[in-house]
Amino acid sequence: MQKYIPDFYYKNIYEISYKKLKSKNIKTLLFDLDNTIVEAHKKVINLKARKLFQQLQADGFTVMIFSNSPKRRVQIFEKALGVKGYAMSFKPYSIGFQKVFQKNNFVKEETAIIGDQILTDIVGGNQFGIYTILVTPLSTNDFFLTKINRYRENKIIKKLELQKLWKRGVYDE
Ligand SMILES: [Mg+2]
Numbered sequence: 001m002q003k004y005i006p007d008f009y010y011k012n013i014y015e016i017s018y019k020k021l022k023s024k025n026i027k028t029l030l031f032d033l034d035n036t037i038v039e040a041h042k043k044v045i046n047l048k049a050r051k052l053f054q055q056l057q058a059d060g061f062t063v064m065i066f067s068n069s070p071k072r073r074v075q076i077f078e079k080a081l082g083v084k085g086y087a088m089s090f091k092p093y094s095i096g097f098q099k100v101f102q103k104n105n106f107v108k109e110e111t112a113i114i115g116d117q118i119l120t121d122i123v124g125g126n127q128f129g130i131y132t133i134l135v136t137p138l139s140t141n142d143f144f145l146t147k148i149n150r151y152r153e154n155k156i157i158k159k160l161e162l163q164k165l166w167k168r169g170v171y172d173e
Contacts, residue, residue: 001156001159001160001165002126003126004118004122004123004126004156004160005126005160005165005166006132006133006134006166007112007131007133008020008131008134009134009166009172010133010134010135010171010172011136012136012138013036013037014052015135015171016114016133017173018056018059018061021112022059024131025109025110026110026112026131027061027107027110027111028061028062028107028110028112029061029062029063029064029114030064030065030114030130031063031064031065031066031115032065032066032091032113032115032116032117032121033065033067033073033077033085034067034068034146035116035117035138035139035142036115036116036121036137036138037065037077038138039141040138040139040142041141041143045081050080053083054082057082057083062106064083064084064086064100065077065081065083065086066089066091066100066113067085067086067088068090068091068120069087070087071087071088073087074086086099091115091120091121091123091124092120092124092127093124094127094128097128097130108128108130109130112125112132113125113130113132114133114135115133115134115135116134116135116136116138117146117149118134118153118157119149119153120149136169
């Protein structure tokens with residue numbers, strides 16, 4: 001069950017203690033896109049997200065969008081947020097992680113993935129050996145494949161809660 005458990009858990013990307021991440025020597029942040037940065041069916045980014053991404057970069061983090069969505073969707077947000085993006089990442093599989101790490105010389109021990117899905121973002125990150133940060137999805141309006149994943153995810157969460165390994169809604173500080 002360990003692969004399903006995130007290292008950190010926050011309500012949303014604004015509540016994350018980036019200070020704490022800094023203290024763990026985390027320098028690179030791979031952000032999932034849909035329902036993490038922006039609602040899955042929306043194409044417009046709000047000012048709050050733009051400011052956060054500016055601030056993180058000013059604070060010395062390397063920030064990237066790491067998404068399973070197609071390039072045409074990821075590109076919109078690369079521009080809007082002023083960061084690089086990697087589309088069709090095939091999370092939870094390691095292929096996308098491997099490519100992005102090789103190309104950018106990222107260090108596993110210094111990298112965290114931030115996302116709203118246990119089965120893609122958290123499992124992928126845990127199996128690849130980087131820090132994992134789960135956030136609550138911005139909306140329940142998921143893309144079709146995600147809807148299937150959510151069904152499985154809910155079952156896993158129930159198991160984790162029964163075994164007292166992790167609990168939904170109990171966030172880190
Ligand atoms: Mg997502």
